Amino acid sequence: MKRYDCVPGLEYGDSDLGMSPAWFLDGTHSVPPWTPMFGWFWVNFCRHGMQYGAEKLSLPTVKGWDWRFKDGGGYLTLLLVGSDAEKKEREAVFKEAIRPFIENYDKVWYGFVDEMLERYKSIKSVDLASLSNIQALEKFEEVIDTTRRMWEIHMYMMYGTYTPYVLFESMAKELVGIDDTHPTFHKLMSGFDNESFRVDRGLWELSILLKDMGLDDIVANTPSQSVIAELGKTEKGKEFLAKFDQFLEEKGGWRMERMAEINVPTWDEDPSPAFNAIKMYLKTGDFDLEKEREKAEKERKATEAEVLEKIPQDQRGWFSILLKVAQNSSMFSEEHNHYLDLYCHAMIRRVVMDIGRRFAKSGAIAEVDDIFYLVPDEVRKAGINPDMFDLKQIVADRKAEWEAWNKDGNPPAILKEGFTMEDAVGVLAQSMDPIALKVVVGNMPVPKPELKADLFGICGSPGMTEGIARVIQKEEELERIQKGDILVAATTSPSWTPVFSLISGAVVDRGGSLSHAAIVGREYGIPVVINTFEGTQKIKDGQRIKIDANLGAVYIVN
Amino acid sequence: MGKKFIYWFEEISRKKFEQVGGKNASLGEMVQMGTRVPPGFAVTTYAYDYFLRKSGLNKEIFPMLEGSKSKGQRELAEVCKKVRKTIINAPLIDEISIEIGKAYLKLCDNVGKKDLPVAVRSSATSEDLPWASFAGLQDTYLWIVGVSEVILKVKSCWASLFSDRATSYRNDMGFSHDREKISVTVQKMVNSRSAGVMFTLNPINGDRSEVALNSSWGLGESVVSGVVTPDEFMIDKATLKVKRKTLGEKDKEIVPAEKSGVITREVDEARRAAFSVTKEEIDELVKMGIRIEEHYENPTDIEWAVDNDMKFPDNIFILQARPETVWSKKKQVTKEEEEKQDTDYVIDLLTRFFKS
Structure with missing residues (x-):
């Protein structure tokens, strides 16, 4: 049977180097490699959204x-405006x-x-299982269209939000002498509420409720997978679970461990990660999320006044x-993850899983999850009469490939011969593209030999701390973290937020001042060093480390 | 006509707007209506124009600004800085500096104080510049002493026509850079013994037969900002009789600091217990207040001061007068207008940013 490319028309080929000498891996989202189904959605529509957003704003x-798309990785390059005349227009x-x-x-x-x-409501409010195959396929097309629209909004908003941010940084540098690695700058950007934080506050409040109801010991001592069953045994437990369900329904239900994938369950399907988060808040003792936020807000207002003092009156x-x-950026950065990426991906998962169940039931594929190894054209091919098609070989081949992608990993950039990484980064900077500047490249750490530090990054959130390093690769490992530890990770995502209430600091391999770890660190009032590049390699789990985020310095104590 | 470098406030009427700009014109207007403002003079737009032509600076700075429209933010800022520096560093034409020097010394003489501190401010003439009142054109230099300092600050005011913002505004509007002229105000710094505010109506019940007057020691800031509880007087407009008076606490006063700026200091017991204006001063103030009210044909909110350096009645000054009803409306519009101008400027910066 004919097998399509994963992303027909957008598979990487060597001739693409003729079009652009440098293609960068989207390490934030496509490591580990995407499944074919999700890769199709992302590459098609993120790409569409960026061009849509840049065009709508006429950057x-x-x-x-x-x-x-290449081996499960998303590779990107910038489309620069060529002539000065066009720039002017x-x-x-x-x-x-x-x-x-x-x-x-x-x-x-x-x-x-x-x-x-x-749009989400239209997808969520239907009992998918009750639909005919034709109707289910219609929902599939609907979620494709919803994803297209989500990316249009996503990138239009992101360009429109980050452009003033980048300008503000440059003006702040000129007028006050602070850039976005400066603690004062960070104070200006923190102390704002957003919907993503409200989910975390919901979890924190649930942890307080557990304590008040005297149920905290049960939850703390029961594996997360069994917590619901355990609580269901008592009346009080049931009372709590009703509140918990309400929380999932209203706020957190579409959270997933990985933001840019659909092959892991949402909290609606499997709430145990939510209990991991609640347990984390239980461990934090007297931590008060509300107070931290108020403190950050107060500090921000004081800093605003202080900075304005230095600006000439006129x-x-x-x-x-x-x-x-510019201050909208922190809010948008967190909130768009919540309303756009996470929610939309949960909707994709919902519809795709429904198709998967249909295909598995009629024998087109062996397991429901095998659907992630197909692409939309194949869903369309077999959608109305799945019983007439056998897609198992395609799934087997793709699965084998996917496993190999996972094993081998993808190179950070594909460069034309004679073109260096420095050249490539130069092109990025020249684009003035605010997303490229703040999300892809970020500020590069400058080693300061006089500090004799073991690692250098940039300040994501100000402060100093010392503690045990916990090198975390996956979300499941987060439970190893104890109060006062320092989180060391390649990157963090919204579902990691609760751990920030427990740790005393964080060291992150990649990310700019608008990355998740930096934003949350500021809101939770703990020091974060970002863009250390090799923190997860140089720091060993369990080592004692010291960080001075203001200077971007990380010291390994022993 | 129009060939003078200097006009005293007494010589200015609205008709001279083109030569002296908005601020000087309204000071002149105040004098014309029979009130007294802190004394001073205007350096005319003709002086500015004459300076640029005679020194040849116009041939130097305007070519520099050519093509600034297509430049990025940083480059534009550099050009403007260079232009401003050129103006400030150029020696002033003798004919003008002698005139300014003479006027300043005469001002000192009139007041009877050597090295009289003055305020030097720009006074814009262009009606095309809706933002002129707040966008860098309102350069103000306080507590300036001596001829050479005054001349330097006059040049600084002239240079403010080439602030980044003013320049980019002209570029955007397609105006040529030499179309605007600028005038400068040189005025005695108020060194007030007492100061306060006056309403030409009873602010509580709106009774227009009364004048309400507040007064405290030192500069008027203490009353305006509410640092002290001032003395309060209610005066009958027709008879000038003080109908009611209340002694304020007045435990603090704001006074000029030794070198420059102001300081807040404690008021001694004796002065706390005494009223801060005399009956004859009140009479003079209320009379001026009534004239101003008649001029604006509206109840008026007036800031006033009694100066330490001069003798009664020359020391009774009106600092600012705002027709009450017009002002409240005008103030709102101006604020919205300002915000819109600021927004436009942010958008301008954003656009320019892509060029850097």
Whole structure:
């Protein structure tokens, strides 16, 4: 049977080096490698969304990014605007297009949030199992369209939000002498609530409720998988579970361990990760999330006043406006994960799993989860009459390939001969693309030999601490963390947030000042060093380390 | 016509707007309506123009600004800085500096104080510049002493026409850089013994037959900002009779610091227990207040001061007068307008950012 490419039309081929001399791996999202099904969604629509967003805003220097799929990895390159004449034309349009982001940010963003919630509702409110195959296929097409729209909004918003952020950083550097690795800068950006944090607050409140109800010991001493069964044995436990279900329904149900994949269960399906998080909050003792936030907010306001003091009187008006717009970035960075990526991916999973059940039941594939090794064209091929098709060989071949991708890993960049990584990063910087600058490249650590540190990164959240290093590769390992430990990880995602209440600091391999670890570190008031590149390799689990985030320095004590 | 470098406030009327700019024109207007403002003079736009032409600076700075439209933020900022530096560093034409020097010394003489501290401010003429009142054109230099310092600050005010923001605004609007002229205000710094505010109506019940006057020791900031509880007087407009008076606490006063700026200090017991204005001062103030109210044809909110350096009645100054109803409306519009201008500027910076 004919087997399609994973992402037809967008599979990486050597001729692509003719189009661009440098292709970068999206290490934040496509490591470990994606399944074919998810890769198809991401590469098609993230790519579409970036070009859509850049075009809608008419960014003067960049037309978004091009993407390719290679061995489960997403590879990207920038589409730069060539001629000065075209830049000029785009500038004129940009001037008007960016205006709503300055004048009425909330209206723009929450308008989109409402639009997406409507779309999710249309998918969520249907009992998929009751549909005919034709109707199920219609839902499949609907979720594809929803994903396309999600990425349009995602990238339009992200370009429109991060562009003022990058400008603000440059103006703050010029007028006050602080950039986004500076503790003062971080204080300006923290102390904002957002929907993602409200999920975590929900978990924290549940942990408090457990203590109040005297159920905390049961939860702490029962494996997360069995907590629900254990609590179900008593009336009090049932009372708690009702509150817990309400929380899943209203807030946290679509969280997944990995943000950019669909082959792991959501909390709706398997709530044990939620209990892992609650346990984490139980361990933290007197930690008070509410108080931390208030503290950050208070500090921010004081810092705002302090910084404005240093701005010449006649410049304060516009500077305050720009500051306010830039401050949206932290909120958006967390909140878009919540409303866009996570929620939409949970919807994809919901619909794709339904197709998987249909295919498995009729024998087209062996297991429900095998559906992740197919791509939409194959779903369409067998969608109405799955009993007439045998897709098991395709699944077997793709699975074998996927396992090999996982084993081998993907190179961080594919470069044309004679083209160096420095050249490539130079092109990125030249693009002025705010997403490339703040998310892909980030600020590079500058080694300061006089500090005699073992590792250098940049300051993601200010402060100093010392503790036991816990090198964490996967979310499951988070339970090893004890109060006061320092988290060492390649990167972190929204479902890791609760652990920040327990740790005294974090060291992260990759990420800019708008990465998850930096933002959460600031809100939880703990030091975070980001962009250390090799922290997870140099630091051994259990070693005692000391970090001075303000200087971006990490010391291995023993 | 229009060939003078200096005008005293007494010589200025609205008609001279083109030569002296908005701030000077309104100071002149105050004098014309029979009130007294801290004395001073205007350095005219003609002086600015004459300076640029005679020194040849116009041939130097305007070519520098050519093509600044297509430049990135950083480059534009550098060009503007260079232009401003050129203006400030250029020696002033003798004819003008002699005139300014003479005027300053005459001001010292009139007040009867050597090395009189003055405020030097720009006074914009362009109606095209809606943001002129807040965008860098409102350069203000306080507690300036001596001819050479005054001249330097006058040049600084001139240079403010080439602030980054003003320059980029002209670029955006397609205006040429030499179309605007600028005038400068040189005015005695108020060294007030007592100061306060006055309403030409009873602010509590709106009774327009009364004038409400608040007063405290030192500079008026203490009253305006509410640092002290001032003395309060309610005066009958027709008879100038003080109907009610209350002694304020006045435990602090804000006074000029030795070198520059101001300090807050404690007021001694004796002065706390005494009223901070005399009956004759009140009479003079209320009379001026009534004239201002008649001029604006509206109840008016007035800031005033009694100066330490001069003798009664020359020491009774009106610092600011705002027609009450007009002001509340105007203030709102201005604030919105300002915000819009600031937003436009942010968008401008964002666009320019892609060029850097």
